[in-house]
Amino acid sequence: MNKFSLEQRSNGNAEIIYLNGFLDAHTAPQLESAISSVIASGKHKIVVNFRNLEYISSAGLGVFMVFIEEVRASNGDIKLAAMQPKVFTVFDLLGFPMLFDIVETEEEALEKFA
């Protein structure tokens, strides 16, 4: 399996983060650092595209927990898009769909921010 990497691009007032590989206790700090930088730049509308993420553990889920309240307090959100079923299973195990906006596509997430 490929190790973790991420890419970013801006779309209007939203920032899209693309995840690749796996998110575990070793690689999760990289995502945390990336989201922290996005928020520090003044952007609070974040879409995370999971299309190329093959695996996630609770360390990865925990990254979103760190920032969700903060972005929502600033009228933003972190929307989670395009998860593979095996990745969604982990979010579902912990009840994350009740707290997070998990959508099928990046486009759907961006429409919600428009």
Added chain:
Amino acid sequence: MENAQTSTQAVFVPARLNAHADTTELEKIRTFIGDKARACGFSEQGVMKITLAVDEACSNLIRHSYHYDASQQFFVDVDFDNNALVIDILDSGAAFDPMNIPPPNLKEYAEQHRRGGFGVHIIRMTMDVVEYLPADDNHRLNRLRLIKKVI
């Protein structure tokens, strides 16, 4: 017709993986467990859940028992017994009994900006049996045993 359970038990090779208390080892551990789970005949969904449980247990160990001391080692043993995959995670770190951890409260954790606290819940939800035995006079290592039956 040969019994599938007997057949798997006959060909399954128990194994031990040595790992350092470093999160860079998690990928190696997941590969090891995944291969063993597939050899038992678990579906990919089952393999994923078992791999995740072991990842969570080892991540907790590295963080809470060994405090990221990469000079320390722990062991992951796998065996197949009575139509079940038996995984023992053995360590000499500070005892960390997962059975005493309460279930997570998502809303509360979000308010606290809390990044951890989910691993034990995942282990309990994905494995059929979770047992913890701290080290004592007869066993010098703490043992976390995770068992998943092949359906």
